[in-house]
Amino acid sequence: MPAKRPPVPLSRERIIEAALHIADGQGLRRLTMRRLGDALQVEAMAIYHHLPRGKEALMDALAEHVTTVAVEPSGAASWQEVARAWARAARTALLDHPGVLALALTKPPRGTALMAIRDQTEQLAEAGLDDAARAVRTLRAFVMGSVAVEIQRSGWAAGPDGDEEDALPLPEPGPAALSGPGGAEPAEEAVDAFERGLEAVLRGLAPA
Amino acid sequence: MPAKRPPVPLSRERIIEAALHIADGQGLRRLTMRRLGDALQVEAMAIYHHLPRGKEALMDALAEHVTTVAVEPSGAASWQEVARAWARAARTALLDHPGVLALALTKPPRGTALMAIRDQTEQLAEAGLDDAARAVRTLRAFVMGSVAVEIQRSGWAAGPDGDEEDALPLPEPGPAALSGPGGAEPAEEAVDAFERGLEAVLRGLAPA
DNA sequence: ACCTGAACACCGTTCAAGT
DNA sequence: ACCTGAACACCGTTCAAGT
Numbered sequence A, B: 001m002p003a004k005r006p007p008v009p010l011s012r013e014r015i016i017e018a019a020l021h022i023a024d025g026q027g028l029r030r031l032t033m034r035r036l037g038d039a040l041q042v043e044a045m046a047i048y049h050h051l052p053r054g055k056e057a058l059m060d061a062l063a064e065h066v067t068t069v070a071v072e073p074s075g076a077a078s079w080q081e082v083a084r085a086w087a088r089a090a091r092t093a094l095l096d097h098p099g100v101l102a103l104a105l106t107k108p109p110r111g112t113a114l115m116a117i118r119d120q121t122e123q124l125a126e127a128g129l130d131d132a133a134r135a136v137r138t139l140r141a142f143v144m145g146s147v148a149v150e151i152q153r154s155g156w157a158a159g160p161d162g163d164e165e166d167a168l169p170l171p172e173p174g175p176a177a178l179s180g181p182g183g184a185e186p187a188e189e190a191v192d193a194f195e196r197g198l199e200a201v202l203r204g205l206a207p208a
Numbered sequence C, D: 001a002c003c004t005g006a007a008c009a010c011c012g013t014t015c016a017a018g019t
Helices: A012-026 A033-039 A044-049 A055-067 A079-095 A098-106 A112-126 A132-154 A188-205 B012-026 B033-039 B044-049 B055-067 B079-095 B098-106 B112-126 B132-154 B188-205
Strands: none
Touching: A012 A033, A012 A055, A012 A098, A033 A044, A033 A055, A055 A079, A055 A098, A055 A112, A079 A098, A079 A112, A079 A132, A079 A188, A098 A132, A098 B098, A098 B132, A112 A132, A132 A188, A132 B098, A132 B132, A132 B188, A188 B132, A188 B188, B012 B033, B012 B055, B012 B098, B033 B044, B033 B055, B055 B079, B055 B098, B055 B112, B079 B098, B079 B112, B079 B132, B079 B188, B098 B132, B112 B132, B132 B188
């Protein structure tokens, strides 16, 4: 018989992980406290013990999760290299979880996401960029807009609140899933567009 | 006594208008078929007669509405001028309805929004731009990212599905509402950032 | 401390019925 | 053609209760 009880004691991390899986797989509309409870083998009400503000706290946590990235400081790097590293990391993190993109694009940064922004600003300033705060805003806008277009074009039709997909065979999350129909190159065109746009942004950011 | 019955026979347009008002004023989460019915002085079920697919159709219609812009073709304009006009129009339309921004940023364009994109592509090509389709994608990404950052910074904390605001005194929608605390200049900094970013994008778009 | 069960107010959507 | 009313399955959240 299967072991019935070491049911992994339910944590904020496990909740977020399961929630991302549901949102990415079935759309944000289908992410329900009750369904989330089922996925975690627990009654829905147990979740409130770890996320006191309930679904609101869950949404905040999801947005925070996919917008929190880290780039370790490299003292030797130019500000352009620093900016590239952060932009690529942010893009990947967002593309990995299309189901919560709507949250990531509209919720103001909080907690660890806010700390990441501060780190990024600091690193850019350290690398010699003048108005680093402004640069971070521009880079964030570029990344968010690029990912929005990419996800839209990928046909991942998940609306933030309402989804159209009704048990549609959605691709598994992750940048690899957003491949072209050819199967060979993984949306290489999107990567190219991103990289070229990034270079243009960097040029635009350079002091006059 | 007040006239009790010429109750304006309920149309798709009136429904969308009322829905935008609710979403912008109270957040997307609070946009409910029943509440929408109340606002329209009608039972919720009456809405289904004008939007057969129900709430899903409503969400699609809202996204379409705020992403449909028009710029009349001006044969004499350079492609840069054409691009500026479209980008500014798109930005304004999105800023006007922060409550449905999440829908606008994640739902793939459809219907009139798709037609607008085609118009834009055509006008840019007509004005002499080589890869107009690519340019439109870049411009859309730039506008969407810029507006996302602007709305986030405006503190209009509306999450797409979950909102935090609980009867918070939200500013009325419209770009004018996103003013700085000074009251004088209406987020002039945001306009500047947008215009400067736009010029950088245009430079990046120029043929090598 | 952590989870359950029942309960409450609300939600989207259907369907038959009214006019 | 357009709208209503009742009904159904579901939702988020509370609260007292279990362990």
